[in-house]
Amino acid sequence: MTFDKDVKYLESHEWARKDGDVVVCGISDYAQDSLGDVVFVELPEVGQTLKKGDAFGVVESVKAASDVYMPVSGEIVETNGVLEETPETINEDPFGDGWLIKIQPSDVSEYEGLMSAEDYKAYTEGLED
Amino acid sequence: MIKPIPALLYEQSESGRRAAVMPDCDVPESTFPEELLRADLKLPELSEPGVVRYFTQLSQLNFSIDTNFYPLGSCTMKYNPKVNEAMASLPGFLGHHPLQEEMLSQGSLELMYRLQEQLAAVSGFHSVSLQPAAGAQGEFAGISMIRAYHESRGEAHRRRVLIPDSAHGTNPATVTMAGYEPVELPSDANGNVDLQALKEACDDNLAALMITNPNTLGLFEEHIEEVTGTIHEFGGLVYGDGANMNALLGTLRPGDVGIDVMHFNLHKTFSTPHGGGGPGSGPVAAAEILAPFLPGPVVEREAEGGPYSFVTPAQSIGSIKLFYGNFGMNIRAFTYILMHGASGMRELGENAVLNANYLKSRIEKLLPVKYKRNCMHEFVAGGKIEGAEEITTRDIAKRLLDYGMHAPTVYFPLIVKEALMIEPTESENKRTLDAFVEALETIISEAREHPGLLHGAPHEMPLKRLDEVKAVKDLVLCMHP
Numbered sequence: 257m258t259f260d261k262d263v264k265y266l267e268s269h270e271w272a273r274k275d276g277d278v279v280v281c282g283i284s285d286y287a288q289d290s291l292g293d294v295v296f297v298e299l300p301e302v303g304q305t306l307k308k309g310d311a312f313g314v315v316e317s318v319k320a321a322s323d324v325y326m327p328v329s330g331e332i333v334e335t336n337g338v339l340e341e342t343p344e345t346i347n348e349d350p351f352g353d354g355w356l357i358k359i360q361p362s363d364v365s366e367y368e369g370l371m372s373a374e375d376y377k378a379y380t381e382g383l384e385d
Numbered sequence: 386m387i388k389p390i391p392a393l394l395y396e397q398s399e400s401g402r403r404a405a406v407m408p409d410c411d412v413p414e415s416t417f418p419e420e421l422l423r424a425d426l427k428l429p430e431l432s433e434p435g436v437v438r439y440f441t442q443l444s445q446l447n448f449s450i451d452t453n454f455y456p457l458g459s460c461t462m463k464y465n466p467k468v469n470e471a472m473a474s475l476p477g478f479l480g481h482h483p484l485q486e487e488m489l490s491q492g493s494l495e496l497m498y499r500l501q502e503q504l505a506a507v508s509g510f511h512s513v514s515l516q517p518a519a520g521a522q523g524e525f526a527g528i529s530m531i532r533a534y535h536e537s538r539g540e541a542h543r544r545r546v547l548i549p550d551s552a553h554g555t556n557p558a559t560v561t562m563a564g565y566e567p568v569e570l571p572s573d574a575n576g577n578v579d580l581q582a583l584k585e586a587c588d589d590n591l592a593a594l595m596i597t598n599p600n601t602l603g604l605f606e607e608h609i610e611e612v613t614g615t616i617h618e619f620g621g622l623v624y625g626d627g628a629n630m631n632a633l634l635g636t637l638r639p640g641d642v643g644i645d646v647m648h649f650n651l652h653k654t655f656s657t658p659h660g661g662g663g664p665g666s667g668p669v670a671a672a673e674i675l676a677p678f679l680p681g682p683v684v685e686r687e688a689e690g691g692p693y694s695f696v697t698p699a700q701s702i703g704s705i706k707l708f709y710g711n712f713g714m715n716i717r718a719f720t721y722i723l724m725h726g727a728s729g730m731r732e733l734g735e736n737a738v739l740n741a742n743y744l745k746s747r748i749e750k751l752l753p754v755k756y757k758r759n760c761m762h763e764f765v766a767g768g769k770i771e772g773a774e775e776i777t778t779r780d781i782a783k784r785l786l787d788y789g790m791h792a793p794t795v796y797f798p799l800i801v802k803e804a805l806m807i808e809p810t811e812s813e814n815k816r817t818l819d820a821f822v823e824a825l826e827t828i829i830s831e832a833r834e835h836p837g838l839l840h841g842a843p844h845e846m847p848l849k850r851l852d853e854v855k856a857v858k859d860l861v862l863c864m865h866p
Contacts, residue, residue: 290802295857318853319796344854 258285259377260351264327264370267379271351272327272370275358278334279367281327282355283315283346286380291317294343299335299357306332308366312357315346324356328366334358390847391442395864398429404436446847448791454817456744458763458794458806459553459601461631461653463737468724469656469717478716483708487694494693497709498684500719501668504649507722507730508630509640510670512698514679515710520628522705523648523667524559524595529702530646530671530678531593531622532563537678537700543592543620549578550800551600553626565592572800576604576756578612587619597626598639601798601806603741603763604756605632613643622646622675630654631810632738632762635731645672655718666714680705736811737762740818744809747822751829755801763808765801773832778803780839781828787845788824 263271269287273280288294296316306312311323312332335357338345346354361367371379391397431439449455455462473479481493501513517523528546535543546560549570557567568586573579578596594616598606606612613623625639625647631654633639639647651657651666659665671679681697681704695709725733738761745754745764752766768778782792782805794806809818831838843849 293854295854318857320799343858 259373261373265376266327268325270324270327279328279359279361280355281357282350285350288347288350292319293317294346297339297343300332302332304332327370328361329363330359330361332357333360387845387847388445391439394429394439397431402430402432404433453789453791455791456793456807456809457791458808461810463656463810464812465656465658469720472720473713473716491693494684496719497715498686498693500715503722504668504670508670509638511673512676512679513668513670514683515668515715516680516706517667517669518706518711519665520648520650520667521555523669525562526669526680526705527624527646527648528559528563530675533678533702534675535592543590545590546592547586547594551602551798552595552597553628556595576602577607583615591619591621593622593624595624597629599629599632599761602765603760604758605761609642632734634734636734640672646675651714651718656721657714657717664711666711678702733811740809740813744818751825766805767801768803768805770829770832773836776832776836776839778805784828784839784842786843790821790824
């Protein structure tokens, strides 16, 4: 299981990474592993403005369909078109090519409040039955 | 021996073969309009025995409760007594047309009326409508009734519906379909609704709570009255998902503990066939305040001894199914209830719970079971085998098929990792339950010694491991001969 140290995490298993002015968001390796083979991804319209914690899309696997939530408030500036044809990219490279959306954040301090890799790892260990 | 899958009718087709020989035409032939004639119409050509063998061979591939143990959690795959079929085949029912007028339909109406009364009595509600065609439609009817109720009181702003994370998976979909907003509630460490989180989630916009009790973990909600009380305090109503009603038969009436509206699944609790065996049926029952909103028509009787008639309740959400629901299922459920009587109902529920607890007490020695409580009609184990970490629930489920047992429900509920949801029902005897445990024991030792056997399973089925990802991504529903 990989816990990329260069990104921050949410309890709902999304990750967020600052990339210049924008925040890139995807789902963690732990999330893709729990979901299993991803078969469908629903992403928002570019230009939409959403609040931190709002559901922005759906990731569907053979086991379950899960909402994915905004790590920070802001405007959607880009979505990952590759996922339409090859949603399995999320399984193969969750922190890289499997990213979901790019957000123009309205309040950068929200990003700073997210969990570190270390804290997230401890959090997921607490979830084990 | 693995039964082979017969070649498709199209593949068996041979030009000129036919199942019927038409007699010579004894009236003048008329010509068919040219523009309606097609030369490219590919229809299979077979003899009558060829067609019969094809469908019989297909039917022999069925995996059913009549052939095998079927512990599919949350589905209540109980035995469907054959007397139900005998009653549904009575000529008076079989030949009855739904457009026949009321005075010539009194027998069928009486059956519907008495079934409404029986369902109300067993669940503690005021009135019942038999309209919904299955559980999901029953849910939709119930939530639509709640919505109509709030709107009738000028409270259309109430839009939030709370749903515990241990509820049936259909509940959030129902809420969304009804134009409401689903809000998930966490469970506490004992698998009950987290009361603190419940109170925090309640506000002036609360429309309802949808609760499944026992929940999908097979656990009885221990604070049910506190939960329903809190919802009522905030002006909301409580929907009860009656899919797990089998556990409560004769022991607890949901209407007595603050549930306002609930659906039944006649195809679960009351032994009518599932899926391909027949349509479902999801009658909806309501407390007095919601009774005027029931979907209609329902059957009423003006006076004792008087005729039965169809009536649409005063503020009905309307009709949600053609005619009167799936009437054939009403006959089967009514028969089942009469065959058992009130004391029999209680025994059914008790034996369902006893069977599940017996299995749980044996299986928790083999696989992790998260909640250390007695269960109701089902329980959830995790498909994690010590010493065979790479084996998943899916592998175990597929291998069970090789031992002639249907797999339990897998990967649901989502709050248990690698979930295996097991519901034996009251139909099974101890020998069958023990055979299931023994099969699991064998599979667990195979997992440690020959994990490849599990990864490749099933081996004894007409089809091997299916590619589920391809099935979702590349779904082909039409055959092109």
